[in-house]
Amino acid sequence: MLPDGKIVRDVLLGVDGVAHHLAAGSVVIDMSSSSPVGTRGLSADLAKLGIALVDAPVSGGVKKAVDGSLAIMVGGDAQTVERCRPLLEPMGKVFTTGGPGTGHAMKSMNNFLSAANLAVAAEAVIAGQRFGLDPATMISIFNASTGRNSTTERKIPQQILTGAFASGFKLALMAKDVGIAAGLARGLGLDTPYLKETLRLWRAAQKQLPAAADHTEIFRYLEKRKTPSRGAASRRPRSRRKPRRST
Numbered sequence: 001m002l003p004d005g006k007i008v009r010d011v012l013l014g015v016d017g018v019a020h021h022l023a024a025g026s027v028v029i030d031m032s033s034s035s036p037v038g039t040r041g042l043s044a045d046l047a048k049l050g051i052a053l054v055d056a057p058v059s060g061g062v063k064k065a066v067d068g069s070l071a072i073m074v075g076g077d078a079q080t081v082e083r084c085r086p087l088l089e090p091m092g093k094v095f096t097t098g099g100p101g102t103g104h105a106m107k108s109m110n111n112f113l114s115a116a117n118l119a120v121a122a123e124a125v126i127a128g129q130r131f132g133l134d135p136a137t138m139i140s141i142f143n144a145s146t147g148r149n150s151t152t153e154r155k156i157p158q159q160i161l162t163g164a165f166a167s168g169f170k171l172a173l174m175a176k177d178v179g180i181a182a183g184l185a186r187g188l189g190l191d192t193p194y195l196k197e198t199l200r201l202w203r204a205a206q207k208q209l210p211a212a213a214d215h216t217e218i219f220r221y222l223e224k225r226k227t228p229s230r231g232a233a234s235r236r237p238r239s240r241r242k243p244r245r246s247t
Contacts, residue, residue, distance in 0.1 A: 001058075004176060005034030007105075010040055024050030029084055031056050031072075033177050036101035036108065036184060039075075043100035052080045053100060056088060057107035059114075062168040068092060073110070075103030109183055111177035114150065117213075120217045121151040135161055147190070151243045159216040167216050174215040175202040 003007050008030050012019040019028070028051060029070040030039065036055075043053040054076035070092030074081050081096055088094050097106045124147070128138050139161070159167050166223045182199045185192045205221040206213075 001031040002119060003032065003173065005030075005038040005042070006187065007030065008032055008034055009038070013045060019049055019051055022049070022051055025052075026050075027052045027054060027080055027084060027085070027164075029054045029056050029057055030104075033057050033111065033173070033180065034104045035101075035108050035180050036075075036105035038146045039101040041100075043076075052077060054080055054084050055103035056084070057103055058092065059093065059107065059110055059156070061214045061235075063215070064092065071095065073097050073103040073106040076100050106182060108177055108181035111174060112181040112195055112198060115174050115178050115202055116194065118151045118203055119154060119198065120220065121182060122222050123149075125160075126219075127158060135183050141182060156219075158171065159214070160219045163232060165214045165217050165220075167214050169215050171202070171208055171209060171213045171215040171217055172211065173217055175199075175206045180204050 002011065011017060012028060020026075028046060030042075030053060034055065034057070039053070039055050046053050046068050054074060055070050056074045058065070058070040058072050060070040068091055071092045072092050073083070074088065074094055074100065075097045076084075079094070085094060096105075097103050119178055121142070122141075125138055126137050127162065128133050136157070139152055141155050142148055155167065159165055178195070178199045182192070182195050183196055205218045208221050
């Protein structure tokens with residue numbers, strides 16, 4: 001479980017990489033959040049050495065890792081996945097997603113939703129607070145209403161409102177994962193405006209916050225943002241087209 005797929009490849013196939021010391025028939029389980037396209041390439045390269053690759057990224061954070069209730073998204077050859085299941089099930093619930101790279105594709109889409117939900121919920125709390133609503137009351141109402149999600153249930157009450165900002169997952173890693181999702185969508189020829197905007201927002205926050213910032217600290221970034229002045233909007237270039245003459 002490493003920061004990204006490039007590091008995984010280097011560890012396995014770089015100079016004196018681990019894969020060169022594994023026996024044929026071995027299995028590598030990559031539990032990182034890696035590019036699904038890169039994972040397919042890595043799977044093919046390892047297969048030439050007689051080594052199988054299973055991509056098994058996880059979701060659930062530190063708490064679910066500790067209590068063994070992670071969601072584990074597993075891609076790879078079906079027989080190899082079943083061979084690995086006894087190793088994975090003690091850590092959480094195993095979801096099989098298909099061939100090599102599909103686990104990492106699923107993880108990128110999950111983290112896109114997670115990142116978007118966090119930013120949206122944070123904006124809602126910030127706006128309500130500015131109007132005079134109590135943030136804790138807002139969260140209680142969200143969680144009893146249709147706005148409920150993992151951010152309102154856990155991240156805002158446990159990490160943001162307490163000032164802890166210590167979920168154990170860095171903002172830089174979340175930005176990286178959203179970037180993977182955006183790259184996947186772009187490679188598929190899809191126009192995904194919400195995904196593009198989510199990536200833009202997280203990358204902007206990454207530039208403004210400390211390198212080691214927790215991903216919940218995007219709340220701090222959003223809190224400081226201001227709307228553009230009306231003057232700036234009015235200074236947009238006007239069209240130079242001449243009005244049509246009536247006939």
